[in-house]
Amino acid sequence: MSEISTEPLVMPIANEADIVAARQRGRTMAIELGFAGCDGTLIATAISEVARNILLYAQRGEIILCCVELGGRRGLSIEARDSGPGIPDLRKALTDGYSTSRGLGLGLPGSRRLMDEFAIESEVGRGTNVTMTKWVR
């Protein structure tokens, strides 16, 4: 059994293959952390969505995977950040079916449903930062 990495793991996102690599790594980490049932798949899917957003809107960025612990609970935290164009209307971006690109518009609101915690910061012209966490049940 491998040691659980406690250092945040930074995965660059610059092409489609990176999306697959990031979500696979995320799933492995989730299983190592003790996530059971469908949770590994939910986490991998959420990573896929936010990584896809990076590629779609900012062309490049990174996904940072990190084990977290709070009050005796363990979790996996995922940060997706880019220095792309940013999102002008966050409220809209979090609404189902809203998309300014060729996406389905389910990426952000969908990821929020897949995870336990979800936060987004974005500044037009500066970039976007999505942080989401899922806790081991």
Place this chain on the structure above:
Amino acid sequence: MSSPQRPVAPHSYGSQRPPAAVPIGPVGAIGVDEMQLTDEEVARRMSWLEITADDIANLTSIRDVARGYAAEVIEDLYRHFLAFDETRAFFRDEQTLRRVKAMQTEYFLRLTEGNYDREYVRDRLKIGAIHQRIGLDVKWYLGAYNFYLRAVGSRLMRAFQDDPERGRACYFSLKKLVFFDIGLAIEIYLTTIRRQEEAIRELSTPVLQLRAGLLILPIIGVIDPTRARQLTEQLLRSIRANRAKVVVMDITGVPSVDSRVANHLVQTVEAARLMGATVIITGLSAEVAQALVLVGIDLNRIRTVGDLQGGIEEAERSLGYRVSRVEA
């Protein structure tokens, strides 16, 4: 984002799963190792209770005083325990009593030994777990702490007659540490209860195979988001395991079906369909159905049949079964 999350301290867990817990109890009891806190978490709790280096110095300074009155306090405490039916029941014979008194003494002296580290926490959790396991209610458990503090307080004051300031300071330090212990004890009680609830929940929703390809899922009780999740996961796994094509989900036993519950049901139906199975929902009353349509739930997405019998009949038809009565 000022999230209070912090990266995990490196020593918090070494491998994928903590090593098997010391067997401290039957099913439902929680392993102390499962609850093991990190050094960081211990430090955070200490600072919440304002336990400082001074407190630790105070505590270790009264070690000898505590040794002096330990036996007395323990005797008093057990006299108190034996005076109440509810607590007396736990000490049926002399031997048990002697054993727990020895343990209690150890616990008691540990309070003034210093080194309030992860080992200390582990010890405390273990004691809490034992009391939870034997079924001592939390009210008696907490009451005993109060007794402790009172008994020790008065003795401390007496010991520090010449320096009451100092006596009080030591007493306050002790109180902080006792509250630290209480926190751990309550936590292990609560965690165990939560575990048991989860176990009961999982048992409470059986997925039954009625015929090849046909599953029945009778849901009884409140559906909250956690349970909805469990139900869905369980159902999806059963669909695969039993190669089910039709599922009859009976919600007659669900006390209230609001839009949130309805949305869970719709999601479950959709997920089952993605796996190639049809879900028929039964037991949804006409009034509830109307109310759901009013709040915008698309009931077209789910197939509903009035009662369980009707649902099973429809399921059998769609599977190609024809049930007929054999004439005598």
Place this chain on the structure above:
Amino acid sequence: MQVPILKQGPVLIATVQDALTDADLHRLRDDLLQRVGTHRSLGVVLDVTALDVLDSFAARMLRTISHAVRMRGATTVIVGIQPGVAFAMVQLGLRLDGVDTALDLEDGLNMLARTIRSADPTSTTNLAGLAGLAELEWIDR
């Protein structure tokens, strides 16, 4: 990672073997559409058992494939969506409306055979050629 496509009588069977990138999915769509035309296939079974994630893009592609194949006169059945994947998809809000699904390859082929038969009961197409179909019990409704 190219997805192998097998021709079995009037049906094409595409079995995904590993995680797919967006480009793989595009190619799968193009390959399938082209083969449906070449072989004048009546049905397509797309086996996604090996996929451990179906995100919004992949789901949209499955829908596109299914609809485009229909426009070429054939029916698509997606088979093998895993429990966790199905759960994640609905949480994400993906429904695959108008796309047929079945538990696995066997069920999918069975379903296709039924569809093909009901669309043209007089068809002389040899449906028994479908893998495993010979042993299967037909359920006529």
